[in-house]
Amino acid sequence: MQENLLFVDLSAQTSRLVRDRELFDTWLGGTAAGTELLFRHCPPDCDPLGPDNPVIFVIGPLSGLYPVATKTVALFKSPLTGELGESHAGGRLAAALREADIDALVITGRAPHPIFLTLDNHEVRFHSARTVWGKSALATERILRDFDPQDGRKSSVVRIGPAGERLSPLACATVDSSRHFGRLGLGAVLGAKNLKAILVSGSGAFVPENLKSYRDTYQGIYDKVVHSGEMRKYHDLGTAGNILTLNAIRGLPTRNFSQGYFEGAEALSGENFAKNWLVQHTACAHCQCGCIHVAEIREEFKPYHYRTTKVPYDYELIYALGTQLSLGSPEDVLRLILAVEKEGWDAMSMGCTLAWASEAFLSGIIGLDVTEGLPIQFGDAGGYLEVLNRIRTGAGRFYRDLEGGTAHCAAVYGGERFAMHFGRVEPAGYLTGENALLTWIVGVRHSHLDDGGYGIDQKLLGKPQPLREQVAAQVKDAQWRMITNSLVTCLFARSIYDGETTSAALAALGISRTPEELRRLGEETLRRKHAWKRACGFSPEKVTIPEKLFSVQTSNGPLDRERLAERVRLYLELADIAPASQETGKP
Amino acid sequence: MSKRLTVANRDQCVGCFSCMYACSRTFRRAGSTNKAALRVRVYSGVEGAFSLRTCLRCAEPDCAAACPAGALAVQPQGGVRLERERCISCSACVRACVLKALQWDEEERIPLPCVHCGTCARFCPNNVLTLTEEA
Numbered sequence: 001m002q003e004n005l006l007f008v009d010l011s012a013q014t015s016r017l018v019r020d021r022e023l024f025d026t027w028l029g030g031t032a033a034g035t036e037l038l039f040r041h042c043p044p045d046c047d048p049l050g051p052d053n054p055v056i057f058v059i060g061p062l063s064g065l066y067p068v069a070t071k072t073v074a075l076f077k078s079p080l081t082g083e084l085g086e087s088h089a090g091g092r093l094a095a096a097l098r099e100a101d102i103d104a105l106v107i108t109g110r111a112p113h114p115i116f117l118t119l120d121n122h123e124v125r126f127h128s129a130r131t132v133w134g135k136s137a138l139a140t141e142r143i144l145r146d147f148d149p150q151d152g153r154k155s156s157v158v159r160i161g162p163a164g165e166r167l168s169p170l171a172c173a174t175v176d177s178s179r180h181f182g183r184l185g186l187g188a189v190l191g192a193k194n195l196k197a198i199l200v201s202g203s204g205a206f207v208p209e210n211l212k213s214y215r216d217t218y219q220g221i222y223d224k225v226v227h228s229g230e231m232r233k234y235h236d237l238g239t240a241g242n243i244l245t246l247n248a249i250r251g252l253p254t255r256n257f258s259q260g261y262f263e264g265a266e267a268l269s270g271e272n273f274a275k276n277w278l279v280q281h282t283a284c285a286h287c288q289c290g291c292i293h294v295a296e297i298r299e300e301f302k303p304y305h306y307r308t309t310k311v312p313y314d315y316e317l318i319y320a321l322g323t324q325l326s327l328g329s330p331e332d333v334l335r336l337i338l339a340v341e342k343e344g345w346d347a348m349s350m351g352c353t354l355a356w357a358s359e360a361f362l363s364g365i366i367g368l369d370v371t372e373g374l375p376i377q378f379g380d381a382g383g384y385l386e387v388l389n390r391i392r393t394g395a396g397r398f399y400r401d402l403e404g405g406t407a408h409c410a411a412v413y414g415g416e417r418f419a420m421h422f423g424r425v426e427p428a429g430y431l432t433g434e435n436a437l438l439t440w441i442v443g444v445r446h447s448h449l450d451d452g453g454y455g456i457d458q459k460l461l462g463k464p465q466p467l468r469e470q471v472a473a474q475v476k477d478a479q480w481r482m483i484t485n486s487l488v489t490c491l492f493a494r495s496i497y498d499g500e501t502t503s504a505a506l507a508a509l510g511i512s513r514t515p516e517e518l519r520r521l522g523e524e525t526l527r528r529k530h531a532w533k534r535a536c537g538f539s540p541e542k543v544t545i546p547e548k549l550f551s552v553q554t555s556n557g558p559l560d561r562e563r564l565a566e567r568v569r570l571y572l573e574l575a576d577i578a579p580a581s582q583e584t585g586k587p
Numbered sequence: 588m589s590k591r592l593t594v595a596n597r598d599q600c601v602g603c604f605s606c607m608y609a610c611s612r613t614f615r616r617a618g619s620t621n622k623a624a625l626r627v628r629v630y631s632g633v634e635g636a637f638s639l640r641t642c643l644r645c646a647e648p649d650c651a652a653a654c655p656a657g658a659l660a661v662q663p664q665g666g667v668r669l670e671r672e673r674c675i676s677c678s679a680c681v682r683a684c685v686l687k688a689l690q691w692d693e694e695e696r697i698p699l700p701c702v703h704c705g706t707c708a709r710f711c712p713n714n715v716l717t718l719t720e721e722a
Contacts, residue, residue, distance in 0.1 A: 064618060064619070065618035067605075098618075098619075099621055142631040145630075154620075154629075176629075177631075202621075203693040203694065204619065204621065205611060205615065205619035205622050206617060206618040206619060207616055207617050207618075208616075208618060211616050215612065215613075218612070222710065226712045281601045282602050283601040283602050283603035285602075285604045286604055286605070286608060287603050288603050288605045288710075288712040289712075290603055290712070290713075292601075
């Protein structure tokens with residue numbers, strides 16, 4: 001049964017274990033329990049880069065016990081948006097936290113100098129990170145795995161790259177091999193705490209309450225994951241399969257959301273990547289699907305001498321660092337992905353910021369005087385690599401501003417009308433229509449993962465549906481995802497973990513929740529997140545839409561200003577989202 | 588005829604640990620990788636790969652030879668069976684296995700010899716592990 005909260009105070013370099021079964025009895029785990037911890041431990045008015053901002057990692061009741069329950073939720077106040085910071089990552093972290101018997105890890109304070117943490121079951125050690133400070137996210141993993149005395153090959157390694165050390169609000173935290181707490185600037189929050197890395201390992205083994213029903217339920221879920229078609233697309237082509245799908249319906253954002261059609265889509269397609277670049281699949285711990293696609297680039301660095309590098313790819317990376325920048329060569333896109341991986345930026349945010357810079361340069365808002373002689377132009381892969389290199393090496397002011405993100409750059413240099421961000425968050429790769437936009441406006445993380453808006457857009461093509469029904473479907477999906485994110489299962493398995501299956505999986509562990517009770521918990525969790533956002537001063541009604549989008553074609557035609565406002569109003573009504581309140585409502 | 592677990596396609600491993608979870612779940616009634624009688628070792632970065640360490644069912648097992656208490660009984664078809672009442676929890680057996688295939692139960696302080704039942708192979712989605720019949 002879940003109950004263990006491990007508190008780590010970086011200022012005092014102490015830790016303590018608190019048992020709180022009621023937290024999990026009430027809030028299940030994951031994002032619902034984490035939101036309660038956010039209310040308890042994160043003052044909404046705190047400085048995101050100050051010692052008062054906690055970093056909260058939470059797993060859920062299914063973590064490490066069932067197939068594809070692979071995600072860990074991180075909660076914090078975001079330095080990018082100044083409101084709810086929430087990011088989810090796979091890798092081996094959830095499995096390691098489960099074996100260490102840590103249900104939630106709450107990190108507060110600020111270390112006096114760079115450190116990293118090792119968590120061996122409940123034992124916390126503080127180590128100097130002076131020698132790894134400045135190392136890339138990839139090098140840091142290589143070094144720290146060897147350092148860990150507890151057979152490091154078992155541990156999960158969470159770390160930041162140099163971008164997090166520089167407090168870039170686009171900085172991510174990387175988990176094991178190529179999984180990330182990508183969005184909303186967790187890397188900067190850790191950097192501000194002088195916390196370079198966290199290693200987690202444990203020797204525990206969880207004994208389920210009802211072994212027979214655990215094995216039976218497990219087998220049913222396993223069969224769906226491995227033998228049904230439910231997850232096949234994620235394993236076969238992976239998310240990169242979306243490139244041609246979206247291009248066909250003119251929903252693939254291209255050159256800073258100028259259009260939904262990219263003329264080089266064939267080359268960047270999941271099919272082409274698989275045929276010519278894919279060398280390996282890997283998986284998060286306890287995911288038999290294995291959606292991580294790894295490509296290889298081979299470069300001659302002097303005659304007959306080659307260096308070979310493996311680079312993970314996904315749809316959102318190909319969009320952000322490919323179609324958005326008008327790059328049609330997989331090799332160029334992979335080189336950019338690698339540069340972003342090493343520094344530890346969020347690829348979507350960095351890609352969109354580079355796209356803003358390209359349009360700003362094209363339209364004359366910034367010139368060579370600002371860019372210090374470097375043209376920033378769509379299609380110029382070498383130019384973009386040089387931009388990233390200049391940010392990395394701390395070149396002039398413009399390059400320091402670039403890693404502040406799109407909203408920051410537009411505020412400093414102009415070009416707001418084509419600055420692609422929603423509530424300061426750069427969007428994912430969907431120019432499908434108003435449902436996708438609504439997700440970015442009202443979604444708790446301004447993320448395409450908050451609900452299936454872009455999917456609803458795709459289903460609408462040729463099949464109109466009343467506005468209220470569209471929004472109602474989005475709200476319902478957003479509420480159920482609160483449960484997915486509390487279990488914590490991967491969203492790719494959301495069709496497998498329906499209400500009945502989830503109830504049965506929980507029952508085998510001795511947790512009684514009917515599908516109806518789960519639904520109510522999802523509704524309440526969504527409301528509470530919005531309450532916390534409002535306490536930070538955020539209001540969905542005030543999110544501005546980049547003006548440029550009103551003159552481009554989406555898959556569902558042009559956007560309508562009034563209709564979008566009506567969608568926002570309907571969403572808030574249907575989700576019953578109340579004005580700011582910090583009261584602890586219980587489901 | 589006897590059955591032997593073998594690593595047929597190491598390079599098809601995606602590192603999902605499904606095999607280790609299956610072994611722990613089936614033999615030790617536990618949701619964990621820590622009670623499994625085999626190990627998938629991981630290496631840093633996407634540049635890495637996976638290495639599977641499974642019991643070879645040796646005819647003259649180093650683990651049994653290293654045991655000062657005679658707790659690992661060599662089986663007629665090779666491999667060992669733990670005679671638990673004899674085990675003194677010294678872990679010499681685990682250290683003697685060069686492959687690091689023999690696993691150690693931290694909680695109960697006993698080795699976890701593989702019985703070559705093939706449960707891990709049944710839960711491998713990529714045909715990395717197989718159970719083969721041998722004369």
